[in-house]
Amino acid sequence: MKAVVCENWGTPDMLKLQDLPDPQPGPGQVVIDVQAAAVNFPDVLIVQGKYQFKPDLPFVPGNEVAGVVRSVADDVTTCRPGDKVIAFTATGGFGQQLLAPAQSLIPIPPGMEFDIAAAITLTYGTSYHAIVDRAALKTGETMLILGAAGGVGLAAIEIGKALGARIIAAASSDDKLEVCRRHGADVLINYSEEDLRTAIKAATGGRGPDVIYDPVGGAYTEAAFRSISWGGRHLVVGFANGEIPKLPLNLTLLKGASLVGVFWGEFTKRYPKANMSNMKQLLQWLQEGKIRPLVSHRYRLEETAQALNDMAARKVTGKIVILPQ
Structure with a gap:
């Protein structure tokens, strides 16, 4: 099989497309023919050696992949060759085949396309865990x-609206904000042209x-946290800006507010049953039309470095996927 390999920490341009042996399933494992693999911001950090993992x-x-089960170990009874599944694994997604634990697989609902299925696990899983x-x-x-307007941002808009909340979307351009509006945002703030605190104050009275x-x-x-309501909750999801901020902790006291960390990957390891319950709710909402992942671009396997560079340069709206086959 062909796969994209990281041999040394560095930029995405250092990744190499290689021929690797086809994986074989061990106990409790399956091999998936990957039809679509989603690209996420942590992928950029991982190849640079800058991520938590x-x-x-x-x-x-x-x-984060979607595909068709190719083969299963003798002890696997929960799926069989030919099943269409979603898988979330530590590594291995940017290749034509993926070795995955059978217990981690989620069946793809009938009629769902592979690129949409691949786009729901991390971004929607993260946002649901954070918000709910x-x-x-x-x-x-x-x-x-x-x-x-990013992947987790659009997911957060849709999940927030599904829960009956009022959504203020902030992004860096009018084009991105138009995408947010189409996905349900009630108020739009262009923070490259407006003062964020002033705009938040106006949007919330x-x-x-x-x-x-x-x-x-x-x-x-800090600008956002200084604007939070009394008793508000500030979700720390990530640092796509590249800078980890330092907040004056007296703000939490003055606002009676909470800083809340969100580490979805660790949550899935510690509470796999709770995560599976969350994913079932998301798939139900998807079938009901309450959420609808935006896949804005698709890349060939040999274009993986370009996909990661586009993600790093914040040129991406919604989700982008790689089509390995």
Whole structure:
């Protein structure tokens, strides 16, 4: 099989397309013919050696795939060759075949396309865990989403609307904000042209948002947190800006507010049953039309470095996927 291999830490341009032996399933494992592999911002960090999780070199990056079961170990009874499945693994996604634990697979609902199926696990799983499990967003509350046109941002918009919240979407261009509007955002803020605090104050009548969904970091974090409502919850999802902000902790006291960390990957390891329950809810909402992943671009396997570079340069709206076959 062909796969994209990371032999040394560095930029995506250092990745190599190689021929590797076809994987064989061991106990409890299956082999999947990967039809679509989603690209996420952590993929950029992982190949640079800058992510919380650091795999041994060499490795095949990519962790969010959809495909068809090719073969199963003798002890696997939960799926069989020919089944269409979603898989989320530590590594291995950017290749034509993937070795995965059978217990981690999620059946693809009838009629769902592979690229859409590959686009739901990490971004929607992260956003659902953040908004429901960590922030406990309630109907009628207001949520501000920074970097709202990205994969997790659009997922957060749709999940927030499904829960009956009012959504303020903040992004860096009018084109991105138009995508946010189409996905359900109620109020739009272009923080490259507007003062973020002033715009938040106007959008909330001076009260501030109940929940802030922050996958961006940098200077926007403090500006947003200074605007939060009394008792608000600020979700620390990631640092796509590249800068990990430092907040004056007296703000949490003055606002009676909470900084809430969101580490979905660790949550899935510690609470796999709870995560599977979350995914079932998301797939139900998908079938009901309450959420609809946006796949904005598709790349060939040999274009994986370009896909990661586009992600790093924040040129991506919604989700992008690689089609290995």
